[in-house]
Amino acid sequence: MSARDLRFMVNEWLDLDGLGERERYREHSPSTFADVLQLAERIATERFAPHARQADQQEPQLEGDSVKLIPAIGEALAAHANAGFVAMSLDEEVGGAQMPHLLETACACWFNAANVGTTVYHGLTTSAARLLLTCGSPDQVQTWVPPMLEGRFLGTMCLSETEAGSSLADIATRAEPRPDGTFRLFGSKMWIGAGEHTIGENIVHLVLAKSSETAAGTAGISLFIVPKWLVDAEGRPGERNDVVVAGINHKMGQRGTVNTLLSFGEGAHLPTGEAGAVGYLVGEPGRGLAAMFHMMNESRLGVGAAAAAMGYTAYLRSLQYARERLQGRELGVPSTSPPVPIIRHADVRRMLLKQKSYVEGGLALVLFAARLLDDTLTLPTALERERAQVLLGTLTSVVKSWPSQWGLAANDLAIQVYGGYGYARDYDVERLYRDNRVSSIYEGTHGIQALDLLGRQVFKNDGAGLRVLLEEIEKTVGRARACGGLAGGLASELETVAGELEATTATLAAAPDVALANATLYMEAFGHIVVAWLWLEQVAAAHGGEGDFYEGKRNAARFFYTHELPRAQTGLGLLARGDRLALDTPEAWL
Known part of the structure; x- marks a missing residue:
């Protein structure tokens, strides 16, 4: 990531300091914004980047009904949470720092550029917490959100199944009501990022399931909180819930983020004496998909930001390589003259310029979307806020997909600049390509x-x-x-x-x-x-x-x-x- 380009975009173009003059952000100063962005750069550089290669080479391992990750992932996430990045844009009244989404996205670009596989864990957690703040009951918010924002509980989204990917109307996971107001869930969920690990104290799964109380199709889908560990009246983890990992998916890239098949209600754990994973209904019955779209749309914007950051990192790596790699001679120079850096060759400059146009364009797109999100919350009139919301809604699919396609194209060009070395694992551009390939699949x-x-x-x-x-x-x-x-x-x-x-x-x-x-x-x-x-x-x-x-x-x-x-x-x-x-x-x- 380029610190200079981020400063240009958030300050000279998108006017982050001007956002700070609006009521919601007035407690913060321009110097605070600058310090936070520098802190993100430092933590990303010192705590996230060093283990990116190790996490790629040492994939998560299934041991019994738990998953083992390399320790550096948990250590980096602890530093991230302790610095307040999990809750930085959320309201002060719920434990957030109430900073602009524009700043939050700029910071996230640093973490994604350094190590997207580790960044995903807290990205999902923030999105899950925001969903609960929007759709959950006061008791649910009080129980689950504070430990999530502190990084003690982590979150997931559980939508897809082995026979139902994008077609959510076909999901088979079912939820059976109980007299005490809870539900018991039975079924399985596939492709669940961060679905099982031992980071933190608990995992809060947000699960889509069908209930006999609701209609068929998507109208019958409800949303449930299904924690890994049930909690007592004080919110402390207690008995293990009946949700277990049934397998790990071995991915092309982003290997540090464990991806799982989860089973609910198979009787592996019986905390209530009966089979079924204990679940708590979020919002109204049959309105689960509408609730989940809060998290899905936020995640779509997050995928676009990650894709832009990974493409940008590959561009910078190939730019540096092109300046250092000596090979060939310029046209008209005697063959006895020394080789020149490959950046002097026009076709290499063409590839670098193409990458630059993609990655700086993609970064502009995701930061502009973040600024729009701030506008939907802080513009002075309802009409202005509604207009910003209409534009953000129109652009959300593009924000997700354009960087996913053309950021990956930049990754591909970076490998080409390196030549044979780019295809080998000695250099990070090979891993960055693999990490970014999934961006056009994630979240739709x-x-x-x-x-x-x-x-x-x-x-x-x-x-x-x-x-x-x-x-x-x-x-x-x-x-x-x-x-x-x-x-x-x-x-x-x-x-x-x-x-x-x-x-x-x-x-x-x-x-x-x-x-x-x-x-x-x-x-x-x-x-x-x-x-x-x-x-x-x-x-x-x-x-x-x-x-x-x-x-x-x-x-x-x-x-x-x-x-x-x-x-x-x-x-x-x-x-x-x-x-x-x-x-x-x-x-x-x-």
């Missing part, structure tokens, strides 16, 4: 996000989300034109392609079957246009800035508009023609 696959963007966001409410986006792009175009020069030229290009997006979307609305069959193409074009917009925002923020950093910003923006924005126009052209090739291809032809 690339295709699922595309269907959400087009089917649930762009088309709903008569296109309100797209209108807000286009209005914001128009405002940026106006500011950039006032800057003149490069910014003015890029503004005209963005204005043209934004108009093409609007026209193509209107065409697609008339043929929804064709539109949804091509949703992924639409999202990729849409995402490139959004990132081009945020590149223009950065160019405008850098207006008047002198020196290599600002020139590098302007040059990367120019590259993105020259080499990448045409991808969006090509995609929009295909969409406008109503291509039916995928829709009409028989299974037998595949």
